[in-house]
Amino acid sequence: MALTKxxxxxxxxxxVGRRNIIINGGMQVAQxxxxxxxxxxxxxxxxxxxxxxxxxxGAWTAxxxxxxxxxxxxxxxxxxxxxxxSPTFLTLMTRFEGQDLQHLKKGTSSAEKTTLxxxxxxxxxxxxxxxxxxxxxxxxxxxxxxxxxxxxWEQKIITFDGDTTGAFGNDNGNSLTVQFYLAVGSVYNSGxxxxxWGSRVNANTAVGQVNLADSTDNEWYITGxxxxxxxxxxxxxxxxxxxxxxxxxRYYHILKRGVSDSSTPIMSGLDxxxxxxxICPFPVSMRVNPSVGYSALSHLAVxxxxxxxxxxxxSNAGTNETRTMMRLTADFTSGTTGDGILMQINGTAGSAYIxxxxxx
Numbered sequence: 001m002a003l004t005k006x007x008x009x010x011x012x013x014x015x016v017g018r019r020n021i022i023i024n025g026g027m028q029v030a031q032x033x034x035x036x037x038x039x040x041x042x043x044x045x046x047x048x049x050x051x052x053x054x055x056x057x058g059a060w061t062a063x064x065x066x067x068x069x070x071x072x073x074x075x076x077x078x079x080x081x082x083x084x085x086s087p088t089f090l091t092l093m094t095r096f097e098g099q100d101l102q103h104l105k106k107g108t109s110s111a112e113k114t115t116l117x118x119x120x121x122x123x124x125x126x127x128x129x130x131x132x133x134x135x136x137x138x139x140x141x142x143x144x145x146x147x148x149x150x151x152x153w154e155q156k157i158i159t160f161d162g163d164t165t166g167a168f169g170n171d172n173g174n175s176l177t178v179q180f181y182l183a184v185g186s187v188y189n190s191g192x193x194x195x196x197w198g199s200r201v202n203a204n205t206a207v208g209q210v211n212l213a214d215s216t217d218n219e220w221y222i223t224g225x226x227x228x229x230x231x232x233x234x235x236x237x238x239x240x241x242x243x244x245x246x247x248x249x250r251y252y253h254i255l256k257r258g259v260s261d262s263s264t265p266i267m268s269g270l271d272x273x274x275x276x277x278x279i280c281p282f283p284v285s286m287r288v289n290p291s292v293g294y295s296a297l298s299h300l301a302v303x304x305x306x307x308x309x310x311x312x313x314x315s316n317a318g319t320n321e322t323r324t325m326m327r328l329t330a331d332f333t334s335g336t337t338g339d340g341i342l343m344q345i346n347g348t349a350g351s352a353y354i355x356x357x358x359x360x
Contacts, residue, residue, distance in 0.1 A: 020237040021101070022094060022178070023049045023247045025118075025225035027064060027074040031245075031254050035063040039082065045359070047076050048248035049094050057183050058084035058213035068223050069119045069153040071236075075223035078182060084213040087183040089206075092222070095360040097287065098136065098168040098175030103229065106134070111162025116178065117233035119224040120145075121153045123217060126210040129181040129193070130158055133200065136175050137166030140200040142193055144208055155224070157233045163197040172287050174360040178227060181206040182220060183213040249284045254355040255345065263301075263344040266354055267328050271304045271339040276330040277317065278341065282356065286323040290356040292316050299347025300354065304335045311343075314354070326356070 029048040036044055038052060039059035045051050046062045054060070059082035068075045076092070104112050116130060124147070131142040141163070145156040168175040181188075184206040191203030212218050224236045239247075257264045269278020292314055294300060301308045311330035319326045330343055345352050 018237070019226070019228045019234055021096065021114075021227040022225050024244055025223070025236070026072055026238065026244070027068075027076045027223050028241055029245050029248045030064040030074075031248065031252055035061060037081075038062055045252070047074070048252065050076055051093050051095070052078070053089070053091050053093060055088040055090070056084075057087040057090040058082050060090075065221060067121075067221060069121075069155075071238075072119070072223050075119075075121075075221045078212070078220045080213055080216050080218040083216050084183070085211070086185065087211055087213050088185050089181070089188055090183040090213060092180040092182065093177045094225075095135075095174045096176045096178075097172045097360065099170050099172060101168045101175055102170055104162070104168070106163050107137075107165060107167030109164055111164045112229045113162050113231045114160050115228055115230055115233050116158045116160065117155065117224070117226045117228075117236070118222055119153050119155050120147060120220070120222050121151065122147050122212070122220040123150045124210055124212050124215075124220065125150050127208040129206040129209045130156075131177075131179040131181070131205065132160055133177045133179060134163065134166055134168070134175070134197075135177060136169050136173075138200050139163060139166055139197055140194055140205065141197045142205060143195060144193065153221075159231050161197065165197065178225075180222065181209045183211045184209050246284050249282070250287050251359045252355065252357055253282055253284075253286070253290075254353050256351070256353040257299075257345040257347060257349050259349045261349065263346050266300070266343045266345060268340065268342050269328075271335040271337060271341045273335055273337045274331060274333065276302045276304065276311070276332060276335070276341040276343060278328055278343065279325050280328045281325045282323070284324075286319070286356065286358040287360070288358045289316065289319040289323065290326070290358040292326075292328070292354065292356060294354045295347060295352045299345060299352035300330070301344050301346045302330050302332050302335075303342045303344070304332075304339050309333065323358070 065077035267278035
């Protein structure tokens, strides 16, 4: 939807229409949990849609924090727990489907400028790098920003030129990432920062970036992340928690046994002898046919023929074309063909779960 500035009577102009391309920029939604220990080489989602990519750069506690600037309830916090004075790379990123980016007109003579704005705080002052990376065409552009005052929330605004080369795919694949660098080694900072669009060269990616990993005293917070069309930042587009959650559930959905519930139903269906089959609906249409995960098979139970047992395997037997539901199958050792079944989460309240992953 186009951005329109409207003045009514003597009131100040109001911006109407969806502006923020970022999902969960206020870090409200954290379906997977609120605190994670990170080390070694791993990609880990912290708050929904925001992924930490770590390549043997120190150790960290990454969390959803309640330390936030006025008007926000949450932020994403990185806390260094093991220092590293020779980092490889550490970055926070969020990814976008190409079909959601067509209005940027990338790859045409009318390519739009975009503006990235966010609130950031750290005890580690100095230069940091933010990057747009075109995955479809291996192109990139980066800009530096400066944390000027230690332990103080500051808003940063960065405008990127439009790119007239290389269109985004009009599909549900990963076409663009926004990356916030936190630490890099010489592989990524030995050249000249690529402040104009061009083919990605590692050495030009994060030149000048401070090393957030150089002390266990270091912390870094971010929230209010907004990416919008144009050369000016508008006020952060606050969405309700329910709307933000629904946008996140396109990519990831989790069912947990509630703290006050004796169990949480997953599906009902039919016993076919050694396999339970049923329909598991999703709250929103998922991006692709999701993979299925769980805390432990022993936390799940299939009820059939008057008894119950933990399944020996769980699998996705197919999702309908609109990705709104899944035919879930659960293997178990005995049953009576034709009987009805119910599958539930019976494990430890608050930690037993089954999840569905359709992330980019």
